[in-house]
Amino acid sequence: xxGCEAVSLGAIHAGCTFFAGYPITPASSILxxxxxxxxxxxxxxxxxxxxxxxxxxxxxxxxxxxKAMTATSGPGMSLYSxxxxxxxxxxxxxxxxxxxxxxxxxxxxxxxAEGDVQFCRWxxxxxxxxxxxxxxxxxxxxxxxxxxxxxxxxxxxxxxxLSSKDLAMTCETADTxxxxxPARVTRTSGDGVPYAFRESTDVPGFLxxxxxxxxxxxxxxxxxxxxxxxxxxxxxxxxxHLRDKIESRADELAIVREDLQEGAETVxxxxxxxARAAREAVRDARRDGKRVSLLxxxxxxxxxxxxxxxxxxxxxxxxxxxxxxxxxLCEIERFxxxxxxxxxxxxxxxxxxxxxxxxxx
Numbered sequence: 001x002x003g004c005e006a007v008s009l010g011a012i013h014a015g016c017t018f019f020a021g022y023p024i025t026p027a028s029s030i031l032x033x034x035x036x037x038x039x040x041x042x043x044x045x046x047x048x049x050x051x052x053x054x055x056x057x058x059x060x061x062x063x064x065x066x067k068a069m070t071a072t073s074g075p076g077m078s079l080y081s082x083x084x085x086x087x088x089x090x091x092x093x094x095x096x097x098x099x100x101x102x103x104x105x106x107x108x109x110x111x112x113a114e115g116d117v118q119f120c121r122w123x124x125x126x127x128x129x130x131x132x133x134x135x136x137x138x139x140x141x142x143x144x145x146x147x148x149x150x151x152x153x154x155x156x157x158x159x160x161x162l163s164s165k166d167l168a169m170t171c172e173t174a175d176t177x178x179x180x181x182p183a184r185v186t187r188t189s190g191d192g193v194p195y196a197f198r199e200s201t202d203v204p205g206f207l208x209x210x211x212x213x214x215x216x217x218x219x220x221x222x223x224x225x226x227x228x229x230x231x232x233x234x235x236x237x238x239x240x241h242l243r244d245k246i247e248s249r250a251d252e253l254a255i256v257r258e259d260l261q262e263g264a265e266t267v268x269x270x271x272x273x274x275a276r277a278a279r280e281a282v283r284d285a286r287r288d289g290k291r292v293s294l295l296x297x298x299x300x301x302x303x304x305x306x307x308x309x310x311x312x313x314x315x316x317x318x319x320x321x322x323x324x325x326x327x328x329l330c331e332i333e334r335f336x337x338x339x340x341x342x343x344x345x346x347x348x349x350x351x352x353x354x355x356x357x358x359x360x361x
Contacts, residue, residue: 001138002169002170003099003141003163003167003168003169004027004030004033006145006174007030007097007141007142007145007163008033008034009037009179011069011149012037012041013146013182014184015067015149016067016068017042017061017066017067017068018045018046018057018058018061018062018066018067018068018069019035019043019046019068019069019071020047020048020053020054020061020068021034021051021071022049022050022051022054022072024051024072024073025109026073026101026165027071027076027097027099034071044066051075051079052082052083055080055083055096056083059086059087059090059092062087063090063092063209064208065206065208065210067093067149067153068093068094069096069145069149070094071098071099074098074103074115074116074119077120077123081124084096084158085125085126088124088130089222089242090218091156091195092156092157093152093153093156093206095145095149095158095161096160097145098120098160098161099165099168100115100162100163101164102349103116113323114271115325115327115347117134117322117324117327120162126239128239129247130159130246131152131155131157131159131160131246132161132299132301133147133148133255133298133299134161134297135162136272136275137167137172137174137276138167139179140298141163142174142179146182148160148161149184150184150185151253153185153187154185154187155249156203156204157245157246166273166351187206189207190205194207194215194216195223195224195238200240202241204224222238249302250303250304250305253302254307255299256295256296256299256304257295257298258295258310258311260294260310260311261286261292264292264313265316266290266292266293267293267312267313267318267319268292268295268319268320268357269297269308269311269318269319270321271296271300272323273351274322274323274352275321277351277353278294279294281358281361282361284358285358290361295308300328303331308332308335312336317339318342319344319357319360320332321345321356321360322345323346323351324347325345326345329341329343
């Protein structure tokens with residue numbers, strides 16, 4: 001199957017009941033598949049008149065209790081930006097799939113890239129954290145879609161899953177053992193106060209809009225009842241909570257694959273499509289007698305700090321392959337003081353090859 005089918009199947013198995021999207025290459029197949037699959041599973045799929053309407057539909061559906069997902073590409077993420085801020089402020093559980101393509105602007109609509117890494121971290125005003133996952137293959141696309149739904153429900157937050165044109169539109173074989181329906185997370189119900197919490201790291205119980213109790217929903221700063229406030233203590237409490245409920249769980253949210261060698265002087269830190277080439281290059285380098293460690297990141301944000309520090313260990317060189325201008329390199333740089341940083345980048349629409357990485361190793 002291809003990556004779009006894997007995302008769609010993962011969404012169905014995660015319990016998705018509502019999807020809205022607008023056709024955009026290379027994410028259109030997710031819209032088509034969800035319109036085919038979701039009604040048969042008892043859900044609703046809508047093609048919106050544009051991207052802004054589509055994510056708006058999803059926020060509305062999620063706040064009434066639906067498990068909602070939307071899918072787009074870079075230009076659509078630009079249009080989603082304001083509503084992502086609304087979802088952060090309103091603590092809306094929502095899954096957003098970004099099938100990346102070359103940018104900026106229209107860029108290369110049918111050309112691969114992974115240049116939205118920083119954009120998805122800072123996509124909306126305010127600078128508040130988001131959970132962002134990145135798939136490397138079809139099986140990842142399936143399991144990370146489910147992970148995204150479970151995280152969105154558990155933390156009452158929008159969650160972004162990054163894919164890319166080649167992953168989305170290329171068919172590959174996956175072990176069916178990877179496609180076992182996992183446990184679903186069910187959101188906790190509220191007690192009548194829709195945004196109430198004790199500690200800043202707590203997640204408020206969910207109180208659906210449309211029941212027999214009044215539930216306020218606003219994009220403005222508000223207190224635990226959802227009432228707009230200018231009280232500075234309440235403002236600080238709410239905004240600190242939006243940060244802490246995610247950043248305090250960085251280790252819990254970290255999904256990585258560690259393939260570390262004792263005494264390795266070189267470590268490769270990779271994600272997305274570049275991780276596929278990295279696996280091959282590290283395997284071949286080890287056959288040649290080189291001691292090389294590999295860390296594959298599936299969680300990009302919040303930064304999996306503990307895993308990165310473990311991988312760096314006593315290494316002297318850090319190789320970071322990316323299909324962009326080095327957007328995660330600057331994050332790795334924060335932890336790699338005194339080590340040689342070796343970027344391996346490609347931005348012409350082609351994929352990184354194992355040979356390119358072997359040269360860096």
